[in-house]
Amino acid sequence: MPRIRDEKDLQCTWRFEKQAYSRGWAYVAGCDEAGRGALLGPLYAAAVILDPSRPIAGLNDSKKLSPQCREALALEIRAKAVSFQVVAVSAEEVDAVNVYQASRLAMIRAIERLKPAPHFILTDAMPLWEAGAARTPFRGLIHGDARSVSIAAASILAKVARDAHMQKLDSLYPHYHLAQNKGYGTPEHLKGLQQYGPCREHRKSFQPVKDYLLPLFDPA
Numbered sequence: 668m669p670r671i672r673d674e675k676d677l678q679c680t681w682r683f684e685k686q687a688y689s690r691g692w693a694y695v696a697g698c699d700e701a702g703r704g705a706l707l708g709p710l711y712a713a714a715v716i717l718d719p720s721r722p723i724a725g726l727n728d729s730k731k732l733s734p735q736c737r738e739a740l741a742l743e744i745r746a747k748a749v750s751f752q753v754v755a756v757s758a759e760e761v762d763a764v765n766v767y768q769a770s771r772l773a774m775i776r777a778i779e780r781l782k783p784a785p786h787f788i789l790t791d792a793m794p795l796w797e798a799g800a801a802r803t804p805f806r807g808l809i810h811g812d813a814r815s816v817s818i819a820a821a822s823i824l825a826k827v828a829r830d831a832h833m834q835k836l837d838s839l840y841p842h843y844h845l846a847q848n849k850g851y852g853t854p855e856h857l858k859g860l861q862q863y864g865p866c867r868e869h870r871k872s873f874q875p876v877k878d879y880l881l882p883l884f885d886p887a
Contacts (some may be wrong), residue, residue, distance in 0.1 A: 676814065679727045681719065683808065683815045687787040688719070692804075694749065696785035697817025698774040698793075701729070701825035703766055705850035706860075706876050707843065707869045708833055709755040710766065712773030713824035714781055714788075716749040717817050723747060726819040728812040729826040741827040744820045751820075752780040753828045762872040771795065777821075778803070789815050791822070840866050 687695045698714040717723070723743050725736065732740070745751060754776045761769040775795055778788060787804055788795065791811035796802050811818040830849055837846040842859040843866070850856070850868075852875070860869075860879055869876045 677810060679813055679816055679819050681722075681816055683789055683806070684717070684719065684817055687789075690787075692786035694783055694785045695787045695789065695817060696750075696778060696781060697789045697811075697815055697819070697821045698778055699791045699812050699818050699822040699825055700770045700773055700793075701822065701829045702850065703770055705870070706852050706856065706873050707758065707845065707850035707866070708836060709757050709829070710761055710769050710773055711753060711755050711825040711829040711832075712770065712777045713751065713753045713821040713828070714774065714777035714785075715744060715751045715817055715820040715824060716781060716783070716785055717744075717820055718747055718749045721747040723816070723820070726816045726823070728810075728819060729822040731813070732823070734830070737823050737827050737830075740820075740823050744824060748820070750781045750783060751824060752777040753824050754780070755828075755832070758868055758870045761870050765872070766870075789818050791818050836868060840868065 684695045694716050696714050696716045700710060700712040702708060702710045725740060729737055754773055756769045756773045771793060774793060785803055789811060790805055790807045792807045792809050794807055795805050808814055812822040833845045833849045842863050844855040848856045864879050865876050871877055
């Protein structure tokens, strides 16, 4: 995979989509995930097919945007995209398959629900299936959410959906301060984890969550 040479490579543009269009692929999907490094809550993924005749200004890596900007762009993406899907993988499933595989599975599920089906897929450095497989061709881009408008759009939808879910969980588990930290391991979250232990939404395979799991009673 080619390295990022300079800051110009990190401009979010249509160049990768246009390369795909030039090969006759009319429906180009971007996909990305949100919440991969969090200690609590589902991992979200989104897939988006943008309409080149209805461009959206300001698309970029969701982490570089303010919450207000992300929410406004998410509304515009939903209104203008040819198709989009957002899916969630529970903390329990993340623990069962590991976070890398959960990210991959979430993206594949989002892609498979797109209608129309994409002709080509751009991912944020995530290989979806083995090269040469009889599946939709894809390209993984390092820092793809900062370079491809389609991946950026997916990153925004996934981030906005996950943040909204974390707001709901905050009302159920206020001692973890999820509205502020979105499930990531901030000092406030860790303090709540130490004081109250993990809840059902924590990823039990993650450090330091598993450090606070109650040891099983062993009569032997």
